[in-house]
Amino acid sequence: MSDRVVPPTARRRRRPTKQGVVLSEELIVETALRLIEEHGADALSVRRLGHALGADPSSLYRYFRHTDDLMLAVADELIGRTLRIWRPTGDWRADLRDLGLRMHAGALAHPRAAVLSSHRVTGRGHEIQAVETILGVLRDAGFPDADAVRIYHAFVDQSLAFAALDSASTALPKPARDAEATVWRTTYAKLPPDTHPHIAATARHLVTDMPRSSYPAALDMLLSAAAARLAEIGD
CATH class of the missing domain: 1.10.10.60 (Homeodomain-like)
Structure with a gap:
């Protein structure tokens, strides 16, 4: 176009x-x-x-x-699909965790579109609604405005970064994905402890954990840090 x-x-x-x-x-x-x-x-x-x-x-x-205008509309639609199925409960930490996981799942449902659009700022209706909603969750929880913006920024960037990373992996042909997953079992799990003691000691955990997305764990770490900050503010 x-x-x-x-x-x-x-x-x-x-x-x-x-x-x-x-x-x-x-x-x-x-x-x-x-x-x-x-x-x-x-x-x-x-x-x-x-x-x-x-x-x-x-x-x-x-x-x-033009095509970029359409790409922004596609990006905004992905945001809208998440917002349409998300329901807040009033528990800020649980609500943001649920929203983050839904954003991630929505990206994996459309991996190629997510890779193309996760870095874009659309300025469109659904994105504006998402910004307003997340800031509202944080401000209602008691975060001062500067903290609310900082946590919002980290939350959204983390969600979008993992969306792009995991979507790129999901978009790979299945044989390529399977081959990458087996590397942990066929290469890392067989490294000897005398040359790679830390890998050898944790090999069984690497085999089970590394093929999965680390987004849920990273999200929990972010929300734990935010909760600690909120506790500091309240002291």
């Missing part, structure tokens, strides 16, 4: 596409998300999207100025 801009009032398509559907921003984002998982970044081409939608590629400019 290019930087052609169609005024918002002219964006709605009133006629169905060749496949009998009426175009909308939501339909285009959903289709782009599906194509990204099938084809990677190359899916975000006007030709491929138009073909998948059964529409003239030029009609996409009624909704998005």
Whole structure:
């Protein structure tokens, strides 16, 4: 896509596409998300999207100025999917843990899209809602504004970093993933204690733990540090 801009009032398509559907921003984002998982970044081409939608590629400019605009909408949709299924309980630590785990799971459900979008700032509705919500959880818990922002920043960056890392691993072909997992058993677990005493001593734990994501453990460490900070503030 290019930087052609169609005024918002002219964006709605009133006629169905060749496949009998009426175009909308939501339909285009959903289709782009599906194509990204099938084809990677190359899916975000006007030709491929138009073909998948059964529409003239030029009609996409009624909704998005260029592919980066569409990519931001895809990123925002991933955030929205998490927010739609998350329900706060009033326990700030439990709520942030649940939200973080849901963000991570949502990324793994769409690994290629997550790798492409986890580093983006969209400025769109769902992202704005997420920022407002997380800051609200922290401020309501009693964190001063500066601490709330600092913890929010660490929480979101940690979630997005693990989303990108684990999504990249998930997006690998299964034989490659299996081969990497076996390295811990076939290489590390067989290193002798006289040359690698620490690896040898912990080998059984490495074999079971390393193939899994460390995000839940890292999230718990972050929340424990935040709880300790809150206790300091209350003293």
